[in-house]
Amino acid sequence: MSNPFFDHPILNSPYERPSRHWELDDSGQPTQKILESRRRAEFITPIPKPKKQKRAAGHQQEMHYEDDSGISTAQQQYDPTSIINEVRGHVDTWRQLPHPGQWQVTPETARLLQHWRHHPFNGIRPFFCQVEAAETAIWLTEVAPHTKPGKRIIEHLSLANRDANPELMRLALKLATGAGKTTVMAMLIAWQTINAVRRPGSKNFTRGFLICAPGLTIKDRLRVLQPNDPDSYYRERELVPGDMLEEMGRAKIVITNYHAFKLRERLELSRGGRQLLQGRTGDKPSTLETEGQMLQRVMPDLMGIKNILVINDEAHHCYRAKPQDSDDEALKGDDRKEAEKNNEA
Template sequence: MQSYEVPTPILNSPFHPPGEYWYIREGEAPERRGGRRRSVVFPPRDQRREWDLSDGVLNPSADYPGGYELTLVNLIRERLDAWREQGWPGVTRTTLELLQWWRRDGRDKRLFFAQIEAAETVIFLKEARPDFLQGIAVPVDEPSSQQKENGIRAFSRYACKMATGAGKTTVMGMIAAWSILNKVNSRGNARFSDVVLIVCPNVTIRRRLAELDPEAGEGSLYRMRDLVPTHLMPLLRQGRVLTMN
């Protein structure tokens, strides 16, 4: 067996938070550890410019030589766990109903932990009680000087990095439903929008994403994946999901 091979590659259930992982380093025997692996990134082999570590987003990893710990990601995970354990303090009634609906016992179509956590993370950054967000500052995407002259403003980008097959389209549906339903129920709340824009790479994928249109009703992803209760579908159809290339 090679040093990087392990007897049991899969240690965790897709429906529960990670509880174990393999700690692997070149030249050493794999070590089975408890808990969740810290988020770490490695620079590309052909990297030409060193990463800027001044903003504290990245820090050299003590466990993985040559790797960098995603400090902000790990902090958000820790706060998110605490926020969830306390019942998501700060969220609207609409959001609470959705969170409970996604996690309820007896679902025929269970959602993966990764899907729920991805949607929860976006919700956390927008709705969590302020004390949970202390020290969390997501860097803003600043436009160039030329772009600013053309009227383009800085904006916040929240990225959910998920593996192939993890169900990213379902997460898009969860976030779209959360935003639209909250906006419909509170028109003056600027944190939400009842119009969602999805940009995809080609026509084939755009056709597949038609299931994210609330007008599809029972044929939409919201019902096929049981993301939105039946009684909320009329409200969801008051919003729009636009998909384009």
């Protein structure tokens, strides 16, 4: 029996904006019907709480509405309509503007966008999803602050960050497995570096980058983000125009693993030596490095740079505590050492 979905699952070119998708029913199964539109992003996300304001006496309590899924509470509201769709719409409209002068970006950014979209690459050209990810970061940074809808989205993201991780502004770019996240990181680093070098007074750009990887193997793969690497993506994959490659040499990029941030012992002491130093007072000797010393050890090349862009690669693999996996017991040699270090991180 013919099954159109499994016979022809791919409907779109990887180099063009998706324009068709297979319809799925409520259980996620294909209905065998093709819809002539891009599939909407569907996530249930927490609604950021508004900024606290002083309430006057007799102030009416805010009304909370139940969502269709029934998971919202008075303490936390959830929105089944993802803000991603709204951002996509704004980026789509912005992308279609015909003249670079209408893009509201720097000339350097406009040059990179034209290069990524239209350059006749000798090898594999960037996929649409890769360019769109870079475009989204660019739109949020250079364009959104100057538009009313953009300001509202930035405010939403700011409040969401305040609820999730106060004093740390983070954005997530989610791409499918195999989409090429390393290429996206290279595009973002190029965009930031070239603008920072040519516009040293701008607060929007930096040439300092801290790349955090979850494992030793991934860290080694990310060396292609270094401009001086023999297989550097900026040159080998033609992600940067030839006349802009010199600026990439000004980038300061530190690639490390999460476990490197664990405070280390500055002084190795035996149990007896530690007890001796503890003495009569009972105060334990402070032998751990400080956070400042840890930063100096992990990222010395970035210490003199005011603004740093931190990129968490494979961030969905990072947890506060990783439970012991039974498979780790079977590992040997270097594989076991890597697993133990990842567990410790």
